[in-house]
Amino acid sequence: NAGVTQTPKFRVLKTGQSMTLLCAQDMNHEYMYWYRQDPGMGLRLIHYSVGEGTTAKGEVPDGYNVSRLKKQNFLLGLESAAPSQTSVYFCASRRGGGAKNIQYFGAGTRLSVL
Amino acid sequence: KQEVTQIPAALSVPEGENLVLNCSFTDSAIYNLQWFRQDPGKGLTSLLLIQSSQREQTSGRLNASLDKSSGRSTLYIAASQPGDSATYLCAAQTGANNLFFGTGTRLTVIP
Numbered sequence: 622n623a624g625v626t627q628t629p630k631f632r633v634l635k636t637g638q639s640m641t642l643l644c645a646q647d648m649n650h651e652y653m654y655w656y657r658q659d660p661g662m663g664l665r666l667i668h669y670s671v672g673e674g675t676t677a678k679g680e681v682p683d684g685y686n687v688s689r690l691k692k693q694n695f696l697l698g699l700e701s702a703a704p705s706q707t708s709v710y711f712c713a714s715r716r717g718g719g720a721k722n723i724q725y726f727g728a729g730t731r732l733s734v735l
Numbered sequence: 736k737q738e739v740t741q742i743p744a745a746l747s748v749p750e751g752e753n754l755v756l757n758c759s760f761t762d763s764a765i766y767n768l769q770w771f772r773q774d775p776g777k778g779l780t781s782l783l784l785i786q787s788s789q790r791e792q793t794s795g796r797l798n799a800s801l802d803k804s805s806g807r808s809t810l811y812i813a814a815s816q817p818g819d820s821a822t823y824l825c826a827a828q829t830g831a832n833n834l835f836f837g838t839g840t841r842l843t844v845i846p
Binding site for chain 1: 739766767769771776777778779780781784786787824826828831832833834835836837838839
């Protein structure tokens with residue numbers, strides 16, 4: 622039972638390079654999220670999706686784009702990476718929007734931008 | 736914007752002690768309050784979720800309480816074990832997709 626899987630686990634980029642982080646869930650969840658976690662700060666929401674083909678901005682969306690072409694996958698793209706995007710990125714999913722539905726998290730992607 | 740604060744940032748206790756972790760939030764209009772565990776280099780694991788209409792939730796040695804009026808939640812861990820060593824995060828949900836996290840309390844249980 623894989624749950625939420627993130628690839629890659631680690632990545633080093635140079636400023637200006639682009640990359641895509643992949644999140645896959647096998648729980649048939651409708652809602653998916655991308656967060657970033659920085660030292661001294663709580664997790665912050667970047668973008669989210671409430672279903673296949675839908676995306677919406679979270680608290681810190683600038684510099685990122687997302688796509689949800691398939692229900693099980695949620696992609697996070699960095700078009701032109703900046704050192705300020707050095708962070709640990711977490712994907713999460715949950716069954717629906719109800720107050721009882723918890724979020725299930727992936728193991729994270731550690732990204733360094735030089 | 737919801738602000739979530741966790742104090743202390745770090746805590747060390749000897750094995751077997753009971754302990755309390757604190758979480759405070761600024762906006763009492765929450766859907767729920769959640770507690771997560773994060774191990775080094777790993778993702779978050781949900782421990783307990785307290786809906787806004789509830790006062791507490793229990794799971795094994797863990798008990799979480801919620802006082803919306805004062806903007807506080809506590810996580811009580813009974814008979815702590817070395818395996819409980821981790822960072823504990825609380826998060827307040829204020830909308831269908833708005834989950835605001837604290838910065839966590841790093842717990843070390845000393846054998």
